[in-house]
Amino acid sequence: MQNPPDQVPAPLDGPGVEVTDARELLLGYLEWYREALMRKLSGLSDAQLREPVEPLGWSPLGLVQHLGWVERRWMRWGFAAERVIAYPPGGDEAEWTVPADRSTAQVMAAYRLEVARARAPVEGASLDDRARLGGRFGTSDQAPSLGRFLFHLLQEYARHVGHLDVARELLDGTTGE
Numbered sequence: 001m002q003n004p005p006d007q008v009p010a011p012l013d014g015p016g017v018e019v020t021d022a023r024e025l026l027l028g029y030l031e032w033y034r035e036a037l038m039r040k041l042s043g044l045s046d047a048q049l050r051e052p053v054e055p056l057g058w059s060p061l062g063l064v065q066h067l068g069w070v071e072r073r074w075m076r077w078g079f080a081a082e083r084v085i086a087y088p089p090g091g092d093e094a095e096w097t098v099p100a101d102r103s104t105a106q107v108m109a110a111y112r113l114e115v116a117r118a119r120a121p122v123e124g125a126s127l128d129d130r131a132r133l134g135g136r137f138g139t140s141d142q143a144p145s146l147g148r149f150l151f152h153l154l155q156e157y158a159r160h161v162g163h164l165d166v167a168r169e170l171l172d173g174t175t176g177e
Contacts (some may be wrong), residue, residue: 023127026150033157034115037067038174040164046104053167060097060167061107063160068111069095070156073136075118079149081135118153122146 011017015028041049041060049061058066070086077086088094098107127147130140137143165176 022147023150026115026147027122030150030154030157033154036161037064037157037164040161040168044171046169048171050098051105054165054169056163056170058096058100058167060164060171061098061104063155063164065098066095066109066110067157067160068107068114070153071111071114071118074149074153074156075121076114076135078136079131079146080121080125081132081137082157083135086136096169122150 013029014026014032019025019028040063044060050059052059052062069086071085073086075086076082125146127145127150129146131137131143131146131149133140133143162176168174168176
């Protein structure tokens with residue numbers, strides 16, 4: 001179906017249409033989704049950010065906390081082989097549940113720090129570069145390429161930002177783009 005002649009289609013999301021390099025596309029879309037996460041949280045009160053959304057069972061802030069762990073697990077522990085705790089003590093429940101004594105500002109700062117730290121090992125690396133050994137991967141035949149890591153992060157964000165669209169609509173009726 002075509003747009004009517006007087007209606008101009010909206011520009012594409014993510015990196016510009018002139019971008020054709022796979023690395024630049026993956027990184028550009030990953031950044032777009034990181035920013036989309038923040039856009040979709042905008043306007044929510046602290047209570048709305050913290051309260052689990054029914055019937056989903058998690059809060060928007062819990063999703064942010066989870067994505068911070070995802071960044072850490074995949075890029076720092078997985079790709080860069082940093083010696084970091086990859087999973088919180090308490091498993092999935094602890095990863096998705098924000099303790100009452102942890103402020104929204106603390107969760108957001110921790111997330112932003114994980115994103116910044118996840119960007120570091122990507123600088124100067126090619127999509128074909130394999131994960132370093134000693135973190136998640138013990139042998140070179142187990143170690144995936146940076147391209148695989150970035151693709152995984154991209155799909156993780158795309159899925160969870162979509163989940164956040166549903167949560168947001170349940171919270172206040174706001175729908176996503």
